[in-house]
Amino acid sequence: MSEHLPILLVVVPLAAAALAAVIRSGRAAWGLMLLSAWVVLGSSVSLLAQVLREGRIRYVLGGWPPPWGIEYNIDLLSAFVLVLLGGIAAIITPFALRSVEREIHSAQVHFHYSALLLCFAGLLGMTSTGDVFNLFVFLEISSISAYTLIAMGSDRRALHAAFRYLIMGSVGATFIVIGIGMLYMMTGSLNMADLAELIPAERNRTLSVALAFLTVGVGLKLALFPLHLWLPDAYTFAPSAVTAFLASTATKVAVYVLARFLFTVFGVAFTFEVMALDRILIPLCLFGILAGSLRAIHQRNVKRLLAYSSVAQVAYVVLGISLVSVTGLTAGILHLFNHALMKGSLFLAMGCVMYKVGSVRIEAMRGLGRTMPWTMAAFVIGGLSLVGVPLTVGFISKWYLVLGAVEQGRWLVTAVVLLGSLLAVIYIWRVVEVAYFEEASGNGPGGEAPLSLLIPTWALVLANLYFGIDATLTSGIAGGAARLLMGLGGP
Amino acid sequence: MRILGLYNYWVFVFLMMVGFYILISRRNLIQEILGLTIFQTAVFIFYISMGSISGAEPPILVPGAEGIVYANPLPHVLILTAIVVGVSTMAVALALVVRIKEAYGTIEGDEIADMDTASEA
Numbered sequence: 072m073s074e075h076l077p078i079l080l081v082v083v084p085l086a087a088a089a090l091a092a093v094i095r096s097g098r099a100a101w102g103l104m105l106l107s108a109w110v111v112l113g114s115s116v117s118l119l120a121q122v123l124r125e126g127r128i129r130y131v132l133g134g135w136p137p138p139w140g141i142e143y144n145i146d147l148l149s150a151f152v153l154v155l156l157g158g159i160a161a162i163i164t165p166f167a168l169r170s171v172e173r174e175i176h177s178a179q180v181h182f183h184y185s186a187l188l189l190c191f192a193g194l195l196g197m198t199s200t201g202d203v204f205n206l207f208v209f210l211e212i213s214s215i216s217a218y219t220l221i222a223m224g225s226d227r228r229a230l231h232a233a234f235r236y237l238i239m240g241s242v243g244a245t246f247i248v249i250g251i252g253m254l255y256m257m258t259g260s261l262n263m264a265d266l267a268e269l270i271p272a273e274r275n276r277t278l279s280v281a282l283a284f285l286t287v288g289v290g291l292k293l294a295l296f297p298l299h300l301w302l303p304d305a306y307t308f309a310p311s312a313v314t315a316f317l318a319s320t321a322t323k324v325a326v327y328v329l330a331r332f333l334f335t336v337f338g339v340a341f342t343f344e345v346m347a348l349d350r351i352l353i354p355l356c357l358f359g360i361l362a363g364s365l366r367a368i369h370q371r372n373v374k375r376l377l378a379y380s381s382v383a384q385v386a387y388v389v390l391g392i393s394l395v396s397v398t399g400l401t402a403g404i405l406h407l408f409n410h411a412l413m414k415g416s417l418f419l420a421m422g423c424v425m426y427k428v429g430s431v432r433i434e435a436m437r438g439l440g441r442t443m444p445w446t447m448a449a450f451v452i453g454g455l456s457l458v459g460v461p462l463t464v465g466f467i468s469k470w471y472l473v474l475g476a477v478e479q480g481r482w483l484v485t486a487v488v489l490l491g492s493l494l495a496v497i498y499i500w501r502v503v504e505v506a507y508f509e510e511a512s513g514n515g516p517g518g519e520a521p522l523s524l525l526i527p528t529w530a531l532v533l534a535n536l537y538f539g540i541d542a543t544l545t546s547g548i549a550g551g552a553a554r555l556l557m558g559l560g561g562p
Numbered sequence: 563m564r565i566l567g568l569y570n571y572w573v574f575v576f577l578m579m580v581g582f583y584i585l586i587s588r589r590n591l592i593q594e595i596l597g598l599t600i601f602q603t604a605v606f607i608f609y610i611s612m613g614s615i616s617g618a619e620p621p622i623l624v625p626g627a628e629g630i631v632y633a634n635p636l637p638h639v640l641i642l643t644a645i646v647v648g649v650s651t652m653a654v655a656l657a658l659v660v661r662i663k664e665a666y667g668t669i670e671g672d673e674i675a676d677m678d679t680a681s682e683a
Contacts, residue, residue, distance in 0.1 A: 204640055211647045218654055227665035228678050234591060234658045241598055241651050242585065248605050248644055255637065256612055371682075 073121075076114045077130040077143040080153065081196045081209075083107045088188035097172070097180030104184045104191075105164045111195065112157030119150040119548075129201070137201070138262035144201030148404065148552035152198045152327045155408055158534075159319045159415055160191055166527035167312035170422050174310045175223055183223055187316065189216035194324045203251050203336070204261045206328065210247065210292070213324075214240045217317060224308040232304035239301040243291030250284035253277050254336075263336050272340035282346060285332050293325030295389055296359030299382045303366075306378035311422030314374060318381055318418050319411035326388050326407055330400075333392070334556040343395045352393035357487045359386030364494035368501070373424075373431045376498055377417055380457065383491055384410045387472060390484065394475045400553035401546065402471035408545055409456075409464035409538065416531035417453040420446050423520035423528060436502060438511025443519050447506050449532045454499035456535045459492045463539040467546065570611040577604035589671035591662065595655045602648040609641035 084107040091100035122128060122145060130143040145153070167187075175183050193213025200206050218240065222233035255261060257277050258269040270278060287298070294302040302322075306314050333342045342348050363383030370376035388410065391403025421431050423446040428435050440447045456463035469488060476484040519525070538545050577600055584597030613634040621632040659669055666674050 204643075208643060208647070211651070215647075215650055215654055218658070222658055222661065227662075228681065230658055230662045230665055231674050231678060234655065234662060237651065237655050237658065238585065238594055238598060241655075242582075242601070244647075245602055245605055249608065252605070252609055252612060252637070255640075 073117070074130075076118055077128060077145050077199050078132065080111055080114050080118075080199060081192055083110050084188045084192040084195065088185045088192060091181055091188055092185035095181055097177060097184070100181035100184035101164070101168055101171075104160075104167070104188055107188060107191070108157065108160035108164045111191075112154070112161045115150065115153035115157040118145055119147075119154050122147055122150045123548075138260045138265040141205050142201040142262060142264075143199045144263065145199055146552075147548060147555055148327070148330070149198050151404070151408065151548050151552060152324065153195065155323065155411055156191070156194055156198065156320055159316065159411055162527045162530050163312055163316050163319075163415070163419070166315070166419055166422065166524055169521060169523050170312045170426055171310065173426055174225055174312075179223060183220070183310075186216040186219045186223075187313070189213070190220060190316075190321075194320055197324050197328060201263045202261050203254065203263060203266065207244065207247055207251060210328070211244055213321065214244060214292070217321060220313045220317070221305050221309040223313070224310050226308050228304065229308035232301075232308045236301040236305045239291055239298075243288045243298075246284045246288030246291070250281045250288060253281035253284065257281070263331065266336050267338060270337055270341055272338060272345060274345055278337075278341070279346060282332075282337055282342065282348070286329070286348065289325055289329045289332065293322050293329060293389070294382055294385055296355055296362055296382060296386055299359070299363070299385075302382060303375050303378040306381065306418075307372055307375040311418065311425050315415055315418035315422060318377075319415035322381065322385050323388075323407050323411050326385065326392070326403075329389070330392055330403070330556060334558075339395060339558060349393045349395055352389060353484065356386040356390035356393065357484065359383060360390070360487055360491040361494075364491050364498070367498040368494065370498075371433050373433055373436065373502055374418070374421055376433075376502070377414065377421065380495065380498065381410075381414060383495075384414070384457070387468070387488070387491070390488075391468075391472050391475060394479065394481075394484075395557075396475055396478060397550070397553045397557055397559070398471060398478055399475035400556055401549045402468055402475050404549040404552050405471055405542075405546060406468035408549070409468045409535075412464055412531055412535050412538065413453050413456040416449055416528060416535055417457070419524075419528040419531060420450040420453060423449075423524045426524055427518065427520050433502065433505055436505045437509045438506070440503075440507035442511060445525050446520050446528070447503075449525075449528045450506075451499075451503060452532050452535060454495075454503065456539065458495045458499060461539075462536065464535050464542075464545075465539070467539060467542045471546070570607060570614075574604050574608040574611065577601075577607065580604075591659045591669045591671060594671070595652060595659070598655070599648070599652055602644075602651075606641050606645060606648075609637040609644070613637035 087103040087107045091103045128145040132141045190213045193209045196209030197206055218233045218237045222230050258266055260266050260269055291298045360383045363379050367376045367379035388403050388406045391399045391406055425431055456465040459465040459469040472488055473485055581597050581601030581604055585594055588594055615631055615633055618631045618633040621635040663669050
């Protein structure tokens with residue numbers, strides 16, 4: 072049983088998605104989602120423990136040996152991302168129950184959970200597979216269901232946002248297929264471990280073009296500046312639970328895929344020494360941090376504000392990766408995990424506001440510090456974490472990021488990272504000021520959000536504090552994964 | 563001759579650019595979907611060309627036959643998957659366009675963007 076965990080992780084939500092679509096009961100579909108989320112969390116934790124104990128797990132599908140058959144490959148990095156996915160889903164699903172009942176038409180609720188499960192299965196598959204074409208298939212499973220999920224938002228602008236995302240996302244996915252095709256032409260293999268051995272560390276035109284297509288394609292998926300244009304509208308108009316889920320999982324898995332391609336498939340020597348990709352990625356990340364944070368300051372809709380902040384935060388993650396050092400990668404992987412925790416808790420807090428007030432515009436936040444003290448306290452702690460205040464997770468990852476930049480004497484990078492934090496203070500403060508220092512507007516039923524929404528929100532907030540105070544577990548794993556990606560050994 | 567011999571790759575690049583140009587230049591949602599579909603179809607040709615070997619037979623094993631060069635079936639199988647993905651993407655896109663037409667009364671991207679800006683203000 073336990074040797075089949077890598078595939079069960081994907082099959083359970085996939086099968087549950089099919090069931091949820093046919094049972095026609097929103098509650099039952101939610102039960103399936105909850106069950107699969109906790110099953111996935113349990114199995115991913117056990118996989119992580121196994122990887123830490125015994126090293127990388129290779130699972131061969133259907134008994135066809137790689138490189139001919141499809142192989143699932145769980146190493147320290149993928150196990151870490153799997154635990155993150157399982158944890159986020161396990162926390163957001165209880166929140167979704169009441170939030171979705173309020174925001175989505177009752178006839179669509181079971182389809183909503185079906186799409187959410189499909190998206191979840193796709194993300195899990197992308198993380199665990201060791202085959203590049205299989206990765207593309209899972210990417211499309213998660214993307215197509217994400218378009219549907221976003222279109223379920225109650226505002227009609229959700230439809231337009233979903234359409235824009237569909238067009239850009241499909242272009243990205245097609246770029247990835249072209250890149251994979253070129254890899255196959257040159258090597259005759261689709262297996263990541265096999266590709267890693269076959270790709271030479273020297274200039275080759277087809278491989279260079281493949282790297283370019285893959286980087287741009289994955290860049291579209293992870294909203295790397297300037298390919299982020301789909302993200303703000305999609306996050307703003309999607310239902311609250313969907314925004315929280317996508318913001319803390321989808322872009323994170325895309326970053327994971329980028330790291331896999333750059334480090335595992337192409338290898339450090341080809342990507343960064345022959346192609347010098349870091350010379351392109353680092354400036355883009357710096358622009359992304361500044362542009363995302365500056366745009367966030369001017370937003371009137373808090374969900375859109377947080378969406379622009381996501382553009383900046385994802386740039387931090389990619390920045391860490393493109394420093395190409397163990398410290399930089401540790402920072403990137405840590406921030407991937409930590410940013411999921413902070414954006415998850417911030418978007419869940421906005422979900423509570425949406426549930427009670429019916430709007431997430433900044434005017435609607437007046438006086439919420441008094442009428443919804445727990446929700447706004449969650450928002451404040453999430454915001455502090457975003458800024459990078461000590462005792463929160465944001466501090467840990469920014470600390471490593473600054474260390475990584477200083478280590479290489481990159482003072483401009485250090486300055487932009489710190490400036491980005493200052494800009495975060497400004498946009499978070501705008502919300503805090505309205506919520507705590509302005510009189511209540513008097514509309515809306517008032518009162519605190521129900522416990523079924525508050526408990527999941529606070530679970531993520533407490534995770535922000537816990538991993539901010541005791542970071543030995545997360546930074547240990549991230550450090551191990553970083554050494555692995557740099558080719559310095561480890562599980 | 564070598565350049566002409568790769569004519570199917572030229573078709574791939576031409577179709578890809580045609581599709582991509584339509585996608586970028588058109589603001590009508592249906593035309594955007596058409597552009598996307600042409601763009602994706604170009605990639606099908608790319609994969610199908612990849613599997614071909616000059617003078618090769620279809621990859622069916624016949625007992626006793628020796629020394630036959632077979633075409634590579636794997637890219638064809640791969641692209642079958644991508645075709646299915648393309649069809650489902652188009653289905654979702656068209657469904658979205660129907661819903662957008664119901665909600666906005668138009669499928670012109672510029673008009674929709676104007677209405678979005680108006681409701682933001």
